[in-house]
Amino acid sequence: SAVISQKPSRDICQRGTSLTIQCQVDSQVTMMFWYRQQPGQSLTLIATANQGSEATYESGFVIDKFPISRPNLTFSTLTVSNMSPEDSSIYLCSVAIGSDTQYFGPGTRLTVL
Amino acid sequence: GENVEQHPSTLSVQEGDSAVIKCTYSDSASNYFPWYKQELGKRPQLIIDIRSNVGEKKDQRIAVTLNKTAKHFSLHITETQPEDSAVYFCAASDGAGGTSYGKLTFGQGTILTVHP
Numbered sequence: 001s002a003v004i005s006q007k008p009s010r011d012i013c014q015r016g017t018s019l020t021i022q023c024q025v026d027s028q029v030t031m032m033f034w035y036r037q038q039p040g041q042s043l044t045l046i047a048t049a050n051q052g053s054e055a056t057y058e059s060g061f062v063i064d065k066f067p068i069s070r071p072n073l074t075f076s077t078l079t080v081s082n083m084s085p086e087d088s089s090i091y092l093c094s095v096a097i098g099s100d101t102q103y104f105g106p107g108t109r110l111t112v113l
Numbered sequence: 114g115e116n117v118e119q120h121p122s123t124l125s126v127q128e129g130d131s132a133v134i135k136c137t138y139s140d141s142a143s144n145y146f147p148w149y150k151q152e153l154g155k156r157p158q159l160i161i162d163i164r165s166n167v168g169e170k171k172d173q174r175i176a177v178t179l180n181k182t183a184k185h186f187s188l189h190i191t192e193t194q195p196e197d198s199a200v201y202f203c204a205a206s207d208g209a210g211g212t213s214y215g216k217l218t219f220g221q222g223t224i225l226t227v228h229p
Contacts, residue, residue, distance in 0.1 A: 031215050042202060042219045043157065058216075059114075092156065096215050100145040100164075100208050104156040 001103050002027050002095055010109040013083055020079045021108045023093035028073035031096040034066070037107070038089045046091075049076040083112045115140040117205050119220025127228050132193050134223045136203035137185040143205040146179060146186045147217070151200045160201075161188070193227045200224050 003026040013019050023032065032049040047055040047068055055068035070076040080087050088111050094102040116139040126132050138146075147162035163170045163177045163186065170177050174193075179186040190197055204217040 033216065042222050043217075045216050045218075048216060094217075100206055100215055101147070101159065101162065102215070102217060103159065104149075106156050 004105040006105040006108050012111045015084050015112055018079055018081045020077050021091055023076045023105055025074045025095050029095040029097050032076045033094045034078045035092045036089045085112045088112045115205055115218040117218050117220040119203050123224045125226045126193050130193055132190045132225055134188045134201055136220050138205040142207040145206045145208050147204050148188050149202045195227050195229050198227045
């Protein structure tokens with residue numbers, strides 16, 4: 001498996017502001033994904049981060065709200081834009097290394113006031 | 114798209130007993146079924162997975178069974194210990210080479226509590 005880190009680990013933000021979350025992997029990976037886990041809930045896929053092209057968003061998630069970058073095979077960012085209290089969640093990146101198996105980063109706990 | 118249903122939502126067992134968690138999926142194209150364990154405040158950790166060309170897989174005290182015809186798969190934990198207490202998630206995917214490019218659809222989760 002790979003070593004996956006996320007920054008920040010947690011943040012408290014004011015409504016209307018934006019937060020960019022970073023995901024760094026210690027080796028090149030095939031796929032990178034971004035998930036949201038609302039309090040006490042399961043994981044929901046936000047988008048697949050594609051290297052060198054636009055991310056592929058799932059139903060209910062849009063680029064204007066969750067812009068994603070993936071400039072290379074080891075790094076991706078997710079921005080949560082114009083935040084509201086409903087965006088309070090844990091945001092997790094995951095990576096797949098040459099197969100179906102996905103490993104998760106430690107997550108970013110976001111609280112929006 | 115894929116839909117994964119997981120039952121039960123909570124499960125309480127005595128130490129040493131067995132625990133079984135069941136999931137059903139809707140997309141017959143799904144061929145990869147991982148299980149994740151998430152302890153409080155931690156990331157989901159892969160504990161076992163199974164692919165559609167296999168009916169059962171074991172790893173020490175945990176096992177997963179798959180019935181492709183019925184579209185369901187189950188996690189079995191034997192000789193449970195208090196440290197098995199966590200939230201368990203099943204998931205399904207049609208694989209990195211499929212039309213969904215390896216994305217996982219998760220079940221709702223099962224809170225397992227093992228009492229000493």
